[in-house]
Amino acid sequence: MNQPELIAQLQQGDEQAFKKLVDEWQDMVYNTVLGIVQNADDADDITQEVFIQVFQSVSSFKGDSKLSTWLYRIAVSKALDHEKKKKRKKRFGFVHSLFGGQDEDEQIHSVEFEHPGVELEKKEKAAALFSALKQIPDNQRIAFTLHKLEGQTYQEVAEIMNTTLFAVESLMGRAKANLKKELGNYYNNLKER
Amino acid sequence: MNNKENLDKLIDEALNSVDSIKRAEARPYLLTRIYARMDKGTESVWEKAGWFISRPAVAFAGLCLILLINAVVIVLNNSSAQNPIVEQTAQTPTDEFSYTVATIYDFENTQP
Numbered sequence: 562m563n564q565p566e567l568i569a570q571l572q573q574g575d576e577q578a579f580k581k582l583v584d585e586w587q588d589m590v591y592n593t594v595l596g597i598v599q600n601a602d603d604a605d606d607i608t609q610e611v612f613i614q615v616f617q618s619v620s621s622f623k624g625d626s627k628l629s630t631w632l633y634r635i636a637v638s639k640a641l642d643h644e645k646k647k648k649r650k651k652r653f654g655f656v657h658s659l660f661g662g663q664d665e666d667e668q669i670h671s672v673e674f675e676h677p678g679v680e681l682e683k684k685e686k687a688a689a690l691f692s693a694l695k696q697i698p699d700n701q702r703i704a705f706t707l708h709k710l711e712g713q714t715y716q717e718v719a720e721i722m723n724t725t726l727f728a729v730e731s732l733m734g735r736a737k738a739n740l741k742k743e744l745g746n747y748y749n750n751l752k753e754r
Numbered sequence: 755m756n757n758k759e760n761l762d763k764l765i766d767e768a769l770n771s772v773d774s775i776k777r778a779e780a781r782p783y784l785l786t787r788i789y790a791r792m793d794k795g796t797e798s799v800w801e802k803a804g805w806f807i808s809r810p811a812v813a814f815a816g817l818c819l820i821l822l823i824n825a826v827v828i829v830l831n832n833s834s835a836q837n838p839i840v841e842q843t844a845q846t847p848t849d850e851f852s853y854t855v856a857t858i859y860d861f862e863n864t865q866p
Contacts, residue, residue, distance in 0.1 A: 583788065678776035683772075686767050690768045
């Protein structure tokens with residue numbers, strides 16, 4: 562079944578087509594979201610939300626872009642929404658702590674994130690990289706995640722982010738520079754301990 | 755210098771650590787969980803309202819608003835209790851311009 566056929570069937574509410582879509586794209590969506598939110602439980606929740614959103618809004622999909630591009634866009638946008646919610650939650654965390662509660666998010670994210678696809682001997686260094694990734698601006702993080710974790714070309718990243726090839730090259734350059742700076746701070750702090 | 759070279763090497767290795775990364779796999783039975791979530795997602799208006807009100811930000815803002823309204827009411831009551839003359843002077847013009855003043859019709863019909 563080619564993509565236009567799959568989209569047409571999805572628009573008719575065909576459950577088999579939806580199953581095929583989920584089977585085919587679930588790892589791609591999960592991996593993208595996991596790279597951004599850096600938490601397996603949250604990534605699982607957001608992956609579900611992405612496919613629910615696809616199911617509900619596929620009727621408005623006009624086929625201007627590739628299905629994968631559309632899925633990436635939804636996944637990235639949902640992951641960023643989740644990050645914003647988490648930041649808002651942290652801001653109000655002090656109210657919760659006034660009543661004797663503990664901030665669950667802080668407990669979860671104090672642990673370093675380990676991506677399951679990283680080779681064993683590189684786990685430690687990758688954990689430092691993921692920690693640095695959290696410190697750089699969202700658009701640089703998205704470009705880096707899509708290119709490095711999902712293996713998308715700069716042109717594909719540009720399509721997903723709805724921007725130009727030149728802008729993606731610039732984003733990647735700045736992302737690498739910022740990551741080097743953050744990693745430098747990370748390793749210097751490690752030495753001082 | 756040696757330290758800087760070591761640091762640069764560490765940074766480069768960290769940056770390249772995801773070069774041969776494998777795609778993480780979604781947990782099994784994702785489709786089943788998606789359908790379960792879709793079924794669960796049909797909440798009533800009251801459930802949605804309850805969820806919205808119980809959010810810490812909304813609850814805190816609501817509490818602040820109630821406290822603010824109380825404070826304003828108390829301040830206004832105190833100031834009106836301290837200045838009873840204001841009320842009296844406000845009454846005076848209505849006495850002066852009373853409706854019982856004779857009209858032109860009354861003046862014109864003084865004689866039978």
